[in-house]
Amino acid sequence: MTAVHVDTVAAASGDPDREQPWAELGLRADEYARIREILGRRPTSSELAMYSVMWSEHCSYKSSKVHLRQFGEKTTDQMREQLLVGIGENAGVVDIGEGWAVTFKIESHNHPSYVEPYQGAATGVGGIVRDIMSMGARPLAVMDPLRFGALDHPDTARVLPGVVAGIGGYGNCLGLPNIGGEVVFDSCYQGNPLVNALCVGALRAEDIHLAKASGTGNKVVLFGARTGGDGIGGVSVLASETFEDAGPSKRPSVQVGDPFAEKVLIECSLELYAAGVVDGIQDLGGAGLSCATSELASNGDGGMRVQLDRVPLRDSSLTPEEILMSESQERMMAIVRPEHLEGFLAITDRWEVEATVLGEVTDGDHLQVYWHDDLVVDVPPRSVAHDGPVYERPLARPGYLDELQAHNTRVLPRPVGGPGLREDLLALLGSPDGCDLSWVTQQYDRYVRGNTARAMPDDAGVVRVDEETGRGVALATDCNGRFAKLDPYAGAQLALAEAYRNVATTGARPLAVSDCLNFGSPEDPGVMWQFAQAVTGLADGCQQLGVPVTGGNVSFYNQTGDTAIHPTPVVAVLGVVDDVADTNGSGWSLPGQSLYLLGRTREELDGSAWAHVVHAHLGGRPPRVDLAAEERLAGTLLAASRAGLVHSAHDLSAGGLAVALAEGVLRHDIGATVSLAGLRERDGVDDFAALFSESTARVLVAVPPEHAEAFEELCAAEGQEVLALGTTGSEGPESLVVEGAFQVSAAELRTAHSGVIEAALAS
Template sequence: MSALDTVTHAEQTPETDQPWADLGLKADEYERIREILGRRPTSAELAMYSVMWSEHCSYKSSKVHLRRFGELPDETPLGKTLAGIGENAGVIDIGQGWAVTFKVESHNHPSYVEPYQGAATGVGGIVRDIMAMGARPIAVMDPLRFGAIDHPDTARVLPGVVKGIGGYGNCLGLPNIGGEIVFDDCYQGNPLVNALCVGTLRHEDLHLAKASGVGNKVILFGAKTGGDGIGGVSVLASETFDEGGPTKRPAVQVGDPFAEKVLIECCLELYAAGVVDGIQDLGGAGLSCATSELASAGEGGMQVELDRVPLRDSTLRAEEILMSESQERMMAVVAPGQVEDFMTITDRWDVEATVLGEVTDSGRLVITWHGETIVDVPPRSVAHDGPVYERPFARPDWLDALQADTTDSLTRPEPTQMGQVLLDLLASPNLCDRSWVTDQYDRYVLGNTAAAMPADAGMVRVDEETGLGVAVSTDCNGRFGRLDPYAGAQLALAESYRNVATSGALPLAVTDCLNFGSPEDPAVMWQFERAVAGLVDGCRDLGIPVTGGNVSFYNQTGETAIHPTPVVGVLGVIDDVAKGVSAGFAAAGQPVLVLGETRDELDGGEWAHALHGHLGGVPPRVDLAAEKALAEVFVAAVRAGVLTSAHDLSDGGLAIALAESVLRHGVGASVDLAPLLQRDGIDAVTALLSESTARAVVTVRDEDALATLAGLAQEHGVPMARVGVTGGERLRVTDVLDLPVEQLREAHAGTLRRHFA
């Protein structure tokens, strides 16, 4: 391709061969571009369309299903949504004039190719999405998934990903307050590196990505543009991996967290000065995305002089500049009379800023290169009106046999064997201590972290005067998604919702990162459609909106796709973070209670997976009405100040929840399951291992608090059973197990260090 391939030349040479297939376009897509333009595209236009019409940027295979999120009300339980799907990140009102913006995105394929930079720039990219809303980033989270813990490639990928997340986030000075680490063979060769960021702003500080105001100037500021990441995310995210590795290896972006830290502070001062009319970060598809999205969301026209872009590499061609995904860059729309003030602020922060062009009313995005017009397109055709595929989808033939293969085929342990079972589970890859990873992250920088790993939900203070804060959790069990993608998505939603509620926060809104295999496989598209339907129906039942998110397709090796992994993030608000509830037993002599009903539900759970390598059956039953009732009990109980600890029951069931609760502060417990067994009609092994939903184990400070909690549980129809008392240095379950806390700790602590330290 040549930058001399101008619009005029393109009109005069309609039969020129172009490398559209090499850029990931299909034949019909290329023909549609020619129809839109009434001629063949220039090489620069072809570059723009190729990245913007990629799966990652255009959502061409998922749009028809994602539209269902529009069926949901755009209000949270507290009131209005200030910005939702379609913006850089969702923004919700949390009261007292404060708003919170949050979003989760994927950086899966780049993190497989180059783990450190792939993960680092994933953090950087999601942080800039939050900045682009006018917010100050206050925390990050990282849901991660890897292949088998003992596979050589996991030893390559995991340490690099963890170092990249810690290296970038720690240098930014942002606390990492939560996430997940999951190991499963299905992610071998396809690790999932999802990144979430939370930011805060006052209502009046909200900024949107649109180029409005004819004559307003378009300013590129931040780092210089280089050759790293040319087409990186957009091309990688449209390609599957084969057994030999990625079929394409474009350069992964290279991040500079110190440059981004300066950019954050610079942006916040620009917002405070009132000199920004529109703002867009440069992430996937780089300048192609920023220019076309700003133009199409504003007055509909923009003129840009591409040769003004500051470069790190002077040999870059125009097409490469448009496709580059170099990090730490932003684009602002500024009124002519405010350009000088804008430049004064960027100079003070030593941030390079260049006026590239201006907003027009032409309805066209026009880009020139040394005086020659190389792009002249309707911006919506690039940014928003790309291909929409109604991919065929069908329930896979293999699912019936998989669901029929229940855990009834496994030999359940005798009650007297449960002590060893618990130790084995605590040492298993998905339930072991995560501190080898989380200790590499700064969880308390900025001084507003109220809870972080291993808490059920991360919690940060928003207002230092009142204590107003937010809690956030992410979750997904891909095995449940494999067994039933509709239920699996709702179970991910339910657990994140429950984690936020057990911390004492009122759940308000959802963001999601939908990780799936190839959309060209009808079975995968069926899984995707079912997962979206599950989330839409689940959020409707819970009364909370989806404010944004991300889709990542082509996560598979050869013909083997990952389990459906719709990671769900839930954010909630708490009036005072000082009232937040810990997930561990804190003192002796406190009653231990189990809230919720336990059923015989072991299919897809950690006992079957970790100790038997089994996947089959149907996942636990979803009861969103029970989840909502449980959340109402927690919010009321926290406001009443009666809880001393709360831990949701999920992976590993009550056995793991009790063990993690005693390990948190070294306070033991004596438990008698008889009340639970009699009420729910189950045996002790089922009571300890079941992963039934809408449950939690809690402690209260005394008998008066117990009476208050019992009243709240009865009011909301939540079953409650008193099963024990805290104290001592052992975890005792009558007639089942009796283990020293230190033995539990020894089993729990060493797994990750043995494999990766």
């Protein structure tokens, strides 16, 4: 074994002026000074490593904290009623009734997925699943909102297949159904693809576990995979300082996943929880042991002493700093009472999971880390985990925005007559964002565990939680980055509204929100303004809809040079369903059903899929946000679904009514015959706007004819705008017939819709 020069607390006191590589580790001069002030001496190299990762943007939320506070401040007491655990823990927990609690969270793994698409995406899934596990829950399903550069860009052919294979390779092997998400292509994501991952899990409300180290003498146990040199970023600076030639070099800074180890870890952890031998639990994700030890200790009421040389290693040459920083996957840390230790180890043995007692909870107030006999870390844990720097970054409304908003779609030539409308519909269906995504989704197992009631391409994923009663949850994730670029406040609310609506179409009652806020550099005042606007918009919107934000993630620095991605606040909404077997699909499976459009159509084409696909245009103002209308719509859908009046329901979003109708036809190859006359007359729009406008708070509902009257009465009672459009099915071959305008067969729709991604990747 290599002799390692270890920088100790004693050495730090005796050698106060030693030069330290704080800048290389990403710390600012004032941050380094603050560390010295907290400790009353220079940090050891291990302490410096810990602070540098824990005070990074990713772990400390130092640029976003001042804005994210709004999520808590705007959560009313009424919204809090069904919140069992709110923001700040590994994931929020929501009460869904009958003694069940559900936990869900969405997170980003953007940068690693660009560097190494397969492993980056795979470990993104692994990380979010461990967050859910560490709440004490059994993970139920995953979802993946993905954004790539232009489909025809050569690098997309590298990133897209790798990301999809990585998500599939990890999730399929882990045994979690993938029930939805998004796939978006836009050149703004060219050097910055967004790979977001959501996991949802369930537990009995009384079984919630928290990341907290309490009880003097309780054992600190590390279990799961061994620690290796993967996922060490800036710490290599320290490593190269302490020794020159020895040791492994060029370690990947992207972690490598082992889904089998994670599957075993899930089953093992659930057995540990069930046996009642776990007092506190934390997963090891970003910042590895630095994060787990400091957060557990910080959340507890005492200190912690850890013997770092006991950590089982894959690579015996790792230094203490590297062990503290390593982001090796599939590891967990538990706080275990001494009397439970034997039972704990019996269970980990049964699953052949390595478990090591690293140390114990102390009655002090410091986190102390030893390397053999040397004290290498001696810090107040709160200063590492929770009291990091907080910045009020300058923000400024971007100068380009006035011009962008003025440059609206009124100048664009519109399709002429039925043939023109038909042509534009086919163009939208065959566009990268509008096409059939089965090339992606068929690489994911949607059936495993047997509880999936709805998955892609339905509007929301639906999974059963309780096998006896059928109670379960519906989940959707959404964001239209174009809208957010035009107006980030409205864009965030539109993302919320769409996800909320998608959940409501299934017949679920929306309950809670998690968000993944993907933005450019916080050091750019324009980006920071977008961020502040989006957070405020989302917090205001959640307050109005009565759905609390339970947690989430911020991803900054998604930009290349000076060019940031569109602001992309991806919003996940979770709803509860009494019986998942009764939920509505997005397409009709029978002819002769009455088709209704709920909601009002305005001429709103700015930022639309039509402007993007047909004219490569982005400008103007996004559609009007009307959250009161969204709430009314959700109420109507819930009431109608409970009354058994709904055959299918499909949200209107990108591509408007035209795309919703076409997707409804394609779902089960049953046509539709509709008239736009009523819409023209009531809403004062022409056929083009009726078909392609993206006004919000609208849903296309198919109703069994025998329930049509009851459905109309229910809408009237709810104050819901409703318009009969026509019926499902068509004369002759199954077709979409828009009376007086055009007709297109299901076969032709499918030809336009299918094989788009395959063809682009093959070229």
